[in-house]
Amino acid sequence: MKKPQTGQPMDRVDGRLKVTGGAKYFADHQPADMQFAALVCSTISCGAIASISTTKALRAPGVADVVSHLNAPPVPGYKKTNPGDKNGLQIFRDNRIYSNGQPVAIVVANTMERAVYAASLVEVQYNQETHYTNMEAGMDKAFQNNRMKDYSRGEINAWQKAPVTHSAQYTIPLEVHNPMELAGIIAHWTSPDTLTLYAKTQGVKSVQETIQELFEIPEQNITVHSRFVGGAFGMALRVWPLEIATILAAKKIRKPVKLVITREQMFTLVGYRPNSSQKISMGATADGKLTGITHEAVAITSPYEDFTEGIVAMTKFMYDCPNVNTRYQLVPLNMSTPIWMRGPGEATGSFALESAIDELSYKLKIDPLQLRILNHADTDPERNLPFSSKYLKEAYQIGAEKIGWSSRNPAPRSMQENGMLVGYGMSSGTFGAYRGKATVSAILKSDGTLTLQSAAADIGPGTATAMVQIAADVTGISPDKITFMLGESTFPYAPEQGGSATVSTVGSAVSDVCHALLKELANLAISQVPAFKQTTPELIIYEDGQLITADRQTKITHEALLQQQKLPEVKVTATSQGGEERKKYSMYSFSVHFAKVHVHPATGVVRIQHIVSVADAGAIVNTKTARSQMIGGVVGGIGMALTEEAILDHRFGRFVNNNYADYHVPVNADTPPTDVYFVNKKDPYINPMGSKGLGEIALIGFAAAVSNAVFHATGIRVRDLPITPDKLL
Ligand code: MOS
Numbered sequence: 001m002k003k004p005q006t007g008q009p010m011d012r013v014d015g016r017l018k019v020t021g022g023a024k025y026f027a028d029h030q031p032a033d034m035q036f037a038a039l040v041c042s043t044i045s046c047g048a049i050a051s052i053s054t055t056k057a058l059r060a061p062g063v064a065d066v067v068s069h070l071n072a073p074p075v076p077g078y079k080k081t082n083p084g085d086k087n088g089l090q091i092f093r094d095n096r097i098y099s100n101g102q103p104v105a106i107v108v109a110n111t112m113e114r115a116v117y118a119a120s121l122v123e124v125q126y127n128q129e130t131h132y133t134n135m136e137a138g139m140d141k142a143f144q145n146n147r148m149k150d151y152s153r154g155e156i157n158a159w160q161k162a163p164v165t166h167s168a169q170y171t172i173p174l175e176v177h178n179p180m181e182l183a184g185i186i187a188h189w190t191s192p193d194t195l196t197l198y199a200k201t202q203g204v205k206s207v208q209e210t211i212q213e214l215f216e217i218p219e220q221n222i223t224v225h226s227r228f229v230g231g232a233f234g235m236a237l238r239v240w241p242l243e244i245a246t247i248l249a250a251k252k253i254r255k256p257v258k259l260v261i262t263r264e265q266m267f268t269l270v271g272y273r274p275n276s277s278q279k280i281s282m283g284a285t286a287d288g289k290l291t292g293i294t295h296e297a298v299a300i301t302s303p304y305e306d307f308t309e310g311i312v313a314m315t316k317f318m319y320d321c322p323n324v325n326t327r328y329q330l331v332p333l334n335m336s337t338p339i340w341m342r343g344p345g346e347a348t349g350s351f352a353l354e355s356a357i358d359e360l361s362y363k364l365k366i367d368p369l370q371l372r373i374l375n376h377a378d379t380d381p382e383r384n385l386p387f388s389s390k391y392l393k394e395a396y397q398i399g400a401e402k403i404g405w406s407s408r409n410p411a412p413r414s415m416q417e418n419g420m421l422v423g424y425g426m427s428s429g430t431f432g433a434y435r436g437k438a439t440v441s442a443i444l445k446s447d448g449t450l451t452l453q454s455a456a457a458d459i460g461p462g463t464a465t466a467m468v469q470i471a472a473d474v475t476g477i478s479p480d481k482i483t484f485m486l487g488e489s490t491f492p493y494a495p496e497q498g499g500s501a502t503v504s505t506v507g508s509a510v511s512d513v514c515h516a517l518l519k520e521l522a523n524l525a526i527s528q529v530p531a532f533k534q535t536t537p538e539l540i541i542y543e544d545g546q547l548i549t550a551d552r553q554t555k556i557t558h559e560a561l562l563q564q565q566k567l568p569e570v571k572v573t574a575t576s577q578g579g580e581e582r583k584k585y586s587m588y589s590f591s592v593h594f595a596k597v598h599v600h601p602a603t604g605v606v607r608i609q610h611i612v613s614v615a616d617a618g619a620i621v622n623t624k625t626a627r628s629q630m631i632g633g634v635v636g637g638i639g640m641a642l643t644e645e646a647i648l649d650h651r652f653g654r655f656v657n658n659n660y661a662d663y664h665v666p667v668n669a670d671t672p673p674t675d676v677y678f679v680n681k682k683d684p685y686i687n688p689m690g691s692k693g694l695g696e697i698a699l700i701g702f703a704a705a706v707s708n709a710v711f712h713a714t715g716i717r718v719r720d721l722p723i724t725p726d727k728l729l
Contacts (some may be wrong), residue, residue, distance in 0.1 A: 001441055002543065005162040005472040006689060009624030013227075013484070014458075022230040025181060026198040031188050031256040037062055037249055038115040038243065039265065040105040040122045041119065042097045045334040049095040049104055056121040057107055062114040066122060067249045068105035069095055075244065077214035088305050088337065091241035092248060097126065097333045098303045100653045101268025106245045108257055111492045115692055128543035129241045131334040133653040135651045140292070142298055142329040151316055151326045153381070158292030158323030162283020169350040170280065171720040172647040174300075175273040176266060176658075177341060178665050179232025183240065185272045187247040187461065188256035193217040196256075196442060199226045201495030202236045205455045210239040211247070227487035232459040234340035235270040237498050242269050267646060267658040270341025272297040276311060276619060278352040278570055285627075288366045290375045292323040297349065301330045302337040309345030314430055314700075317382035317586070319375040327504040334653050340498065342636050343699035346431050351640075354427035354704035359717065366710065367410060367489050369400055369426055377546035380586035388585035389683040389692070390618040392428065395592040398677050399426065399614040403594035408547075412715035420598035420607075423713025429701030433587040433618070434501040434684065435578035439492035439507040442471075442517045446562035448545050449481045452513065456486040456506045457497035460632075461695060462625035463506070463559050467622055470507045470689060474514035474681030476542040477558070484510075492573060500589065500693025503621055505576075511688040513574035518542055521561060528565060529556055581685040590616040591697035593637070593705035599713040604640055604728030606710055611674040613702075618683040618692035626694055630676040633698020638666040640699070642722050643705035 017023040054066040059481070064574055072092035091103060105122055109115040110502045122629040132138050144150075161532045181528050186198035193219065204224040211222050229236065242261055250257040261269055276299035283292045295315040301307045312326035343350075361368035376393060378385050400406065408424040409415050414421035452471055456463055467484040471477070485491065494506050522537035525547050531554035532540070532547070548555045562570065579622040596610040613630050643664035649656050657663045682690030703721060711717050718727045 002605065005469040007619065007623065008469065009105065010465055010469055010479065010622055012462050012467055013624065020636040023604065024226045026186060026200045026226060026232050027184060027258065027260050027644060029186055029198040029204055031186065033586040034186065034256040034258055035110055036112040036115045036244055037106050037108050037257050037259040038119040039067045039103045039245065039259070039267065039270070040119050040124065041262065042100060042102040042104050042108065044097055044126045044128045045100040045130040045133060045524050046548040047097050049097065049329060050127050051125045052105060053123040057118040057324065060114065060118040060121055061599060063118045064108040064110065064253045064624065065249065066105055066107050067252055068092060070247045071105070073251045075214050076216040080410055084178045089241045091244045097335050098707065099268065100729045101336065103241060103245050104129040104683035106249045106259070108249050108253055114276060131395045132650050133333050133335060134202045134650045135277065135298070135331050137335065138331045141222065142330050142331050145308070147308045148328045151312070152324065154323030155292070156325045157294055158279045159283030159294055160237065162291045163282070163286050164360070165283045165362050166356055166363055167279070167281035168356065168359065168719055170278045171353055172276050172348050172351060173490060173721060174275040175341060175644045176646045176663060177233060177235035177272065177642065178266065178660070178663065179231025179233065182260050182263065182266060183235065183242060183259035184258065185243045185246050186258040187250040189251050189254065194221045196223045197225065198231055199243070200232070200236050201226045202229070202232050202459055202498050204487060205493055206496050207239055208489045214244065217326065219605065222489065224489040225487065227456060228326045229457060229459040230326045231403055233342040234498065236459065237340060237496050240270055263660060264658045267655045268336050271337060272646065273341035274301065274338035276348050278349070280352045280356040282356055282360055284360060284364060288364050288371050288374045290319050290321040293321050295326045295353065297328045299333060299334050300338065302335055305337040306330055307338040309340060311345035311349045314346050316350050317380050318353065318430060319352045320381055323377065342633065343696045345594060346429070347640070347700045350427065350429050350701040351703045354407060354701050354709055358425070358704065358711065360707040364609060369396060369405060372396065372428060382584050385586045386583065388581065388587045390588070390590060391679040392592070395590060395614040396618050398679070399592045399594045399612045402675055402677065403596060403610065403612045405594065412712055414632060416696055417598065421601055423597045423599065423709040424594070424697050424710065425593065425705045425707065425709025426594045427695045427701040427704035427708060429591040429593070430588050431500060431693060431696040431700055432506065433589050434499050434687055435504040435508060435582070435687055436493040436495045436501055437575065437577035438506045438509040438516040439575040440506065440513040441492050441571060441573040442513045444517060444558060446559060446568055448557065449483070450475065450477050451483045451485060452510060453485045453491040454494045454506055455489055455491040456494035456502060458486055459497050460577040461629050462622060463497065463502055465625055466621045467507060467510050467526040470510045470513050474511055477545045481545065482564040500712065503689070503691050507621065507689050507691065508687040509574055509576035513572060516574045517570065520570055521558065524561055524565060525556060538639065566580050578686070585685050587686050587692065589692040589697045590728060591701060593702045595705045595709045597706065597709040597713055599710060599728060606723055608638060608672045610672055611678070613674065613698065614677045614679065615697055616679040616693060617694040617697065618681070618686065620678045620680050621689055621691050623678070626678065629694050630698045631674050633695070634674050634702060635666050635671055635700045636668055637702025640721060642702040642709045645722050
């Protein structure tokens with residue numbers, strides 16, 4: 001038996017293309033006669049456009065057109081809805097302004113500089129109305145929609161009766177997607193009902209579907225290319241108004257149009273992690289058994305859409321607790337619509353839950369890790385089902401050992417090193433281990449190479465590499481002869497890359513299609529090659545691109561088999577989807593984060609010294625890309641814990657730190673040595689690889705580990721992120 005490819009730290013198959021500039025991102029494409037666009041965005045936060053004067057802009061050099069609600073081509077799909085429906089911002093449908101930065105016009109010119117300049121010449125008059133951008137001030141408008149019903153098991157507010165209780169409010173500021181690659185699109189109508197898009201997206205098929213609905217043209221007339229994506233983490237899980245604006249401009253001028261938005265516009269046009277306020281109340285017996293948890297969350301949304309996420313999800317099943325109730329409400333503000341941002345709601349919820357558990361542990365005088373183990377949920381208390389696999393206790397143990405948890409003095413503000421206060425903190429995270437439906441086609445050529453195609457995406461985690469490893473293991477074909485192609489809407493269906501589900505979803509289809517391919521090859525050999533006549537597909541050995549009889553006496557290579565039959569290629573397609581097991585088991589990934597921090601006693605500056613993150617994500621398909629994925633989550637988590645906060649000036653409803661200089665994402669200097677460990681045990685039920693998702697749990701829980709460590713170092717509990725120095729003085 002050969003060493004399997006899965007589980008190895010294989011280098012990225014597209015790594016060379018990425019580091020040599022060979023990878024083409026959406027904005028690198030150059031259709032002939034391409035024009036450039038720039039957006040004109042609202043400077044008010046609520047009201048209506050009174051007039052738009054485009055005379056000066058249209059007279060500027062190279063300008064092709066200025067498109068707004070006054071002259072935009074109609075979007076047929078808009079008529080299915082009424083303007084008041086919560087269907088998102090219907091760009092250029094009318095003159096309403098819902099938020100600051102809302103696009104009011106798109107200017108097209110023959111260079112980017114000319115488009116940007118001409119956009120500055122468009123004069124917009126507004127009728128301004130009172131705007132609301134402050135969640136605290138808008139609490140009276142909080143509401144629930146039917147996706148966010150109250151949850152309870154056992155008794156409501158049972159925590160109040162417990163001998164030891166803790167209740168506190170935790171707040172998270174608005175955080176903005178800031179990948180290096182800016183959002184945008186290239187749109188090209190090659191005929192009045194045929195559209196080609198070069199997009200930055202987490203799902204080419206869902207873009208195709210959205211465009212089909214809005215423009216009412218046949219699916220096969222919409223081609224979406226998105227092979228490389230320069231970071232997304234949720235912001236590219238939908239089509240945004242900026243993309244529709246570009247498509248409309250391209251339709252009007254009948255030329256390809258490219259839009260790349262500015263860093264400043266990233267704050268208002270591609271969603272954000274909504275700011276939230278969460279009240280967690282919990283009660284326990286004196287010996288640390290949880291008796292009740294109440295979790296009430298409020299987060300913001302836009303006036304025209306109800307954005308919901310899993311903010312109270314983790315609380316329902318993370319701990320073995322008989323009485324749990326949750327409530328989740330939205331406050332609509334004059335803001336654009338939020339979107340998932342790595343970990344999404346669970347990352348938000350885990351900050352509150354895992355901080356509260358830590359606070360309770362000090363009241364109980366029980367070690368916070370011990371308190372978690374005491375209340376470990378062996379089965380899912382929300383769904384009353386066994387977990388398909390759960391190695392959280394192993395993860396706790398690995399992490400505690402690697403960070404040196406046992407050597408910490410449990411008393412707050414009791415440890416020092418070189419004049420710095422020292423703190424150790426930990427937390428846990430969890431996220432659904434999803435598996436959706438995907439189709440993959442496999443083409444084996446007579447030169448022995450295998451090409452797999454699926455309309456999957458890769459926003460950076462190394463999707464194609466993992467798929468090659470899975471295919472190599474099933475087929476016995478060497479990885480250097482396998483190519484996995486993604487990011488094309490013409491390929492068979494795959495869902496968006498989101499929710500940590502790609503390896504599970506697309507990998508299962510890769511596994512299935514490879515098995516189908518082997519069967520096809522076996523049947524060819526059995527019917528055509530004398531030595532194989534007496535065998536069955538199950539008895540054949542598949543190794544090194546060959547079919548081998550069970551007695552190992554006869555071998556035939558894939559090349560020889562196809563050439564003998566004069567077949568240029570063999571093509572098979574398979575569709576895969578999680579089945580009945582998903583109804584019988586609760587499927588989740590788990591993570592544990594440990595942090596050691598230094599806090600400067602005079603300035604309150606927090607420096608993270610060491611991080612240990614441990615994941616129970618099933619069998620790890622690629623230990624190198626998985627480790628990178630975990631480190632990426634940690635870096636995002638450092639930002640969430642210590643630096644990231646988009647600040648609004650409520651007088652104008654406008655962001656004041658909408659740039660890389662003032663909105664602080666962690667840099668290398670903020671990122672300490674990070675040790676990543678995997679429990680690396682197969683989940684027996686989820687998919688053929690036994691792998692659960694990884695992307696979200698890398699971040700979920702992390703911020704609480706830091707805040708718990710800061711409390712241990714200083715005795716100061718910070719419940720509103722980020723933990724900036726002023727909060728520790
Ligand atoms: Mo992820 S937040 O599902 O891109």
